[in-house]
Amino acid sequence: MNRYCATLAIAALLLLCTTTRTFAQVDALEQEAFQQATALAGPSIVRIETIGGRDVVGELITGTGPTTGVVVSSDGYVITSSFNFIAQPAQILVTLPDDRRFTAEVVARDTSKMLTLLKVDVDGLEPLAATPKDDLRVGQWSLALGRTYSNTFPNLSVGIISALGRIDGKAIQTDAKVSPANYGGPLVDIEGRGMGILVPLSPQKSDETAGVEWYDSGIGFAVPLEDIYAVLPRLKAGEDLAPGRMGVTFEDTGPLAGEAKIEQVRPLSPADEAGLAAGDVIVEIDDEVIDRIPRLRQVLGTRYAGDTINVAVRRDDEIVRTDVELVAELSAYEPAFLGILPVRLPRDADATGVEIRHVYSDSPAATAGLEKRDVITAIDGTPVSTAADLLKELGRKLPDTTLTLAWRRGDAEQTAEVTLGTMPDELAEELAAASIPAPDEEAERPERGHLSRQLAGDERRYWAYVPDQLNLDYDYGLLVWLHPTGDTMESDILEQWRAICERRGIILVGPKAGNISGWTPDDAGFVKAVIEEMRQTYPIDPARIAVHGFAGGGNFAHFVGFRNRELIRGISTVAAPIRIPPPSNTPEYRLQLHFISGEEDALAEPIEETVEGLRKMGYPTTWISLPETGRAYPDEATIERLAGWLDQLDRL
């Protein structure tokens, strides 16, 4: 059995296609070619078995049957799909085609292409030769091989190459049947060479079970073997490979996005350190022209953390080139804190500085000697006249940054060096409500009090409470109440919050789930639309919009809050740990979180873990743990403290 046989078979086959031989003969030769290709690759295909591990991962029951791997080096290295180890088994065993068995160790993982490299203590194995990537063509025969049904002859499925460069340039697509019966096995060409290693992948998701739902569907993926050989030395050295990140966001997103114009550069990210800036347009990476964002994803998709890429950007009609070393994880961004609350002025007020409503004790501002009623006039020489100006100057600074602050006390101008700190984990001391003057009784004002409404064109309803003393000259906080499953709690919430709303200048709004038996992701758009409608009708301070939920409503508050960070500045929940991993914190969104839990509640521990996790991610997070309390909506005193938190969302 050798490669010539297969080549001869193909040659004969080609000849036949052009002559008048019968179909049956062509068929027989094709069939023979499939079998020979399989036999040629066979010695490099090993069986993998696992012992122990979890029986359920997510919604997937993990298999216990054998899986497949491919020899990539004669001294015992085997590459396979990470899917085969989702159960995190205690032991991995490899059986060679000659039935010799070995224990295997995991050497390294590639979390970008979902591959795992194993090592067994044996020499003299036959590594699988790779099809050169340049030789791959859509339409070529491709055979998906596994060693799951029998150890004597690989199991095979025949298809063709459906596409190249799929999943951000990482994978070949085939219509051969790909499933756990061959994940980790090779996709081979008609000559028995390895085109790629079969793995489940999904264009939308990146977790380890992503793409499994497409098994046997005619949509299968394989990571080109040549790409694997290119990074094999790194994997062999025990280096885990992860997708590379540079730390930029783009104005334009989605599959039809246009030019790669940078919207934000994460402070301390590789892009930041390489000098890239907002407004730069990426036009080239490693000499490949980037005409639009999907092309950029294709080029970056195959790059790993630790790789250095050469990026060319267009900046003011000039081309600037710089090297960027990609990282696996961007360092957590934690917003800087000066330690003041600005006075909330009437909407049309003409300000020449930011008057201080409150100075936090032990804060950088307190250390610098700032006091209530002082007026901040400049940061590092840049004049600031409103709280928005001040936020613009401070919002992208990092903790420990030192800057020069200028302020006015009475008629005296003062300056001081201030080193910024971080937001305290504890809620601030008692904070008096910022009073809003009584409105002009003559003025025409929108509906107030307890309201019930419906969005135009939507059957879902919401209720709201707008303070009777609504003064249109001032901005109000907006608290979005997300009720628990099965109960809107409308009258209870109204009773507990009505006086607070009047005193602290808060508008309360309560959207109702489309189906009272629980919030669905579809309701998130509705909640957002309700917030928008409230903003159009009432004077709402964009810095003080928060979602607040209890139990199931709390879980939904996390979902809505993290999905709409451009709109929502605070997430406050009662008895609700975070269930989905939150996105990393970024300076463009100033999100703060507040948790309330009862010590007797079984959720107390997961909530504590959630709080610790969020703090590590740099999110300003406060937490009230109530003694002798189970899973309940909290009492008046706790609500008062929560209202205090809401009243401080605009702290700087």
Next chain:
Amino acid sequence: MHSALLLPARAWRVVLPALVAATIGLTGAPRPAAAADLHDAIRTTQQRVVKIFGAGGIANLHSYGTGFLVSDEGHIVTVWSHVLDGDVVTVVLNDGRRFYGKVLGAEPQLDLAVLKIDATDLPYFDLDQAATASPGSRVLGFGNLFKVATGDEPVSVLHGVISAVTKLTARRGRYEVPYDGPVYIVDAVTNNPGSAGGVLTTWDGQLLGMIGRELRDTDSHLWINYAIPIGELRDAIHSIRTGDFTPREEEEPDDNPQRYVATDFGIVLVPDVVYRTPAYVDDVLPGSAASQVGLQPDDLIVFVNGELVHSIRTLAVTLGRLEAEDDLRLIIRRGKALIPVEMRVPRREELQ
């Protein structure tokens, strides 16, 4: 639990056959000679395949299936299933004629049933002419999947290759099927609702096997596509036809007799705390069989009599099935080494 994972795949099962059926019907123009061969093979086979409609249909079970003619006087082979529960079923021939079919007999161990309709001069498969095939062979699957064929419409055709020839016995007890012989695993999605009882043939129309019912491989939790080779069914079909058929003895109904436990060999395993606790040796009783062959605490039992030990549970099942005087062959992992040891299974009285 499975629905989230499987719904998309099952959706494809609907689309694929439709596409394939359409493609096979329409292509061929560029290669007239070739198309004629394949077309003839398919036409000949389709004439011998029948659609079966039964009385089942409760609890979301489909009440239709496929069968194939094995005599010119109306003997039909199909899968033994709830579709046949009503004793009398409706059989629709390829030409659209309808008959009442009577169940002549069934062999549950082979998942096999034979029906009879009152008709003569029918085209049929000669079971003695059936072929065999190896992995990589190109095959066609015929069945009335999702009952898309009605009246005189021919059943749907799918194409693929044989992925593997494997024995289901290797995983007996984890398949929800009594059949324990070899099967052809196919890379086309042949086993859909309604396909059971259809046929698998070579590309030139030679009969290979009967498409089985829909099954999930409980090792991998995937739907599998398979056919039972005709050679496995031939004798039973013949016996049922001639009337001298006696169903095979039911195998021992107790799947987990628990005759022996690990401590019978002097092996104390670690506590079985999670669903798949690996079978680590916690202690070895002094003077026991295990201590004589040198088992040590912290050894991991990885194979028992050739079967992989996924967990303490799977080990317990295998030990429970042992009989006195059997060999107990273990492969244990100590450090990186795999070490085989062998013990004799003691008689019960020796254990007292």
